Amino acid sequence: MISAFAASSPLSSSSRIAAPLLESDAITVRYGRSIACEAVSFSVAPGEVYALLGRNGAGKSSLVRCLLGQQNPSAGRARLFGGDSWTTRVRALERVGVVPEEPDAPPEMTALRLADFCRRLYPRWDGASVTRRLDRFEVPRDVPFGRLSKGQKCQVLLAMALAPSPDLLVLDDPTLGLDVVAREFFWEEFLGDLADRGTTALVTTHDLAAIEGIATRVGVLKMGRLIVDEDVETLKGRFRRIRYANRMTETRTEFGNELDAFDAVRVRVRGWGIDAVVSNWDESVFERFRLMDGVEGAEATALSIEEIFVALAGEADGNGGRT
Amino acid sequence: MRGLRLDFSSASPIWSQIDEGMRRLVASQVLPAGTAVPSIRDLAGDLQVNPATVAKAYQRLADDGILIVRRGEGTYVADAAPAIRRAERIRLVRDAASRYASLAASVGVSADDAASELAAAWRRLGNAKGDRR
Numbered sequence: 001m002i003s004a005f006a007a008s009s010p011l012s013s014s015s016r017i018a019a020p021l022l023e024s025d026a027i028t029v030r031y032g033r034s035i036a037c038e039a040v041s042f043s044v045a046p047g048e049v050y051a052l053l054g055r056n057g058a059g060k061s062s063l064v065r066c067l068l069g070q071q072n073p074s075a076g077r078a079r080l081f082g083g084d085s086w087t088t089r090v091r092a093l094e095r096v097g098v099v100p101e102e103p104d105a106p107p108e109m110t111a112l113r114l115a116d117f118c119r120r121l122y123p124r125w126d127g128a129s130v131t132r133r134l135d136r137f138e139v140p141r142d143v144p145f146g147r148l149s150k151g152q153k154c155q156v157l158l159a160m161a162l163a164p165s166p167d168l169l170v171l172d173d174p175t176l177g178l179d180v181v182a183r184e185f186f187w188e189e190f191l192g193d194l195a196d197r198g199t200t201a202l203v204t205t206h207d208l209a210a211i212e213g214i215a216t217r218v219g220v221l222k223m224g225r226l227i228v229d230e231d232v233e234t235l236k237g238r239f240r241r242i243r244y245a246n247r248m249t250e251t252r253t254e255f256g257n258e259l260d261a262f263d264a265v266r267v268r269v270r271g272w273g274i275d276a277v278v279s280n281w282d283e284s285v286f287e288r289f290r291l292m293d294g295v296e297g298a299e300a301t302a303l304s305i306e307e308i309f310v311a312l313a314g315e316a317d318g319n320g321g322r323t
Numbered sequence: 324m325r326g327l328r329l330d331f332s333s334a335s336p337i338w339s340q341i342d343e344g345m346r347r348l349v350a351s352q353v354l355p356a357g358t359a360v361p362s363i364r365d366l367a368g369d370l371q372v373n374p375a376t377v378a379k380a381y382q383r384l385a386d387d388g389i390l391i392v393r394r395g396e397g398t399y400v401a402d403a404a405p406a407i408r409r410a411e412r413i414r415l416v417r418d419a420a421s422r423y424a425s426l427a428a429s430v431g432v433s434a435d436d437a438a439s440e441l442a443a444a445w446r447r448l449g450n451a452k453g454d455r456r
Contacts, residue, residue, distance in 0.1 A: 191372075
């Protein structure tokens with residue numbers, strides 16, 4: 001049926017049939033002998049908010065530079081709107097709004113001068129939206145960019161990124177170093193644009209609590225490899241924390257493999273028993289598990305994206321549980 | 324929005340939490356018939372979730388006749404919001420039963436004892452209703 005609600009951009013996996021706006025096709029980036037990322041493949045479909053997560057040094061920045069055509073990958077292809085990012089970047093970037101990791105603009109320019117400068121680069125430019133947003137963020141109009149606070153700089157760059165009504169928004173850890181109030185302002189503004197235009201976005205961030213309800217799909221980079229690439233609902237559906245006490249009994253004299261069916265990504269031995277995060281959750285298997293000899297008081301709880309990320313990224317050998 | 328809380332560590336998806344939360348608010352008359360509900364944009368900002376997630380919940384609520392969309396005006400609680408559907412009722416009870424069974428098991432109460440406690444609670448409920456008459 002036809003949706004009565006304008007902002008109902010696709011959340012289901014069926015949306016992935018549409019041609020991706022952004023695509024990383026087996027991208028590898030090497031610097032001399034060190035590898036920043038290796039054979040990374042994922043794509044961002046229209047209407048998706050793709051959260052690319054990873055610890056510092058996991059390879060996010062190199063990957064984002066390749067995707068935006070600012071760097072040529074050592075192997076593989078980056079594609080924007082179906083065209084090679086590196087060769088078509090000049091035209092493609094007219095349709096992309098970027099908020100970079102480091103707020104970067106000529107320090108002597110005021111926000112309005114900056115807007116004036118940017119409008120010439122974009123065929124579609126909504127100047128009114130810039131002044132509206134600057135007012136809302138209370139960014140002083142006569143203060144040069146270099147003297148604004150970190151939070152104000154980010155707001156200015158978000159206003160610039162949204163002004164050309166971009167088909168794709170790339171936010172590269174936009175709230176890094178912002179205080180909690182400035183962070184909330186930033187995400188609210190982003191949510192407003194999602195509501196108004198159903199914007200497609202790639203977001204890298206350490207602000208996992210904020211992205212929790214916003215992301216529709218999640219990728220996790222770990223030491224240059226993409227170990228997770230799936231819809232939020234699917235991801236949350238297959239992860240659980242399982243806690244139980246393990247007791248030796250007459251028939252059970254050792255433990256060690258009872259979690260195998262669940263593909264544990266992290267197992268901690270606590271005073272009271274076992275605390276595990278598993279990546280292959282199955283309710284009926286768990287019903288049998290809790291009745292196993294020597295397993296007592298087993299309980300399973302669902303996890304937030306943040307908890308899943310910590311379990312995956314924090315383990316020395318943790319992988320997506322699928323290898 | 325008051326009375327609507329999300330749990331990101333829940334097994335239930337966010338759109339479904341919004342859907343259920345709104346149903347509860349309507350069923351308990353916190354949102355009486357004819358009340359305007361927040362716009363998708365406002366509720367998304369309020370809950371800090373993707374507007375598409377709110378839209379998905381609203382779409383279900385509209386499909387089930389709980390919300391009515393008046394073009395250009397807004398979204399309202401339907402005048403005769405239908406009672407909770409049978410499938411929904413069963414699911415709610417099944418979820419609560421799982422929680423109860425798990426609690427009983429964890430404190431070492433047998434299935435029989437747990438069942439008789441439930442029956443006793445049910446009887447007390449009946450008495451309480453009788454008292455009110």
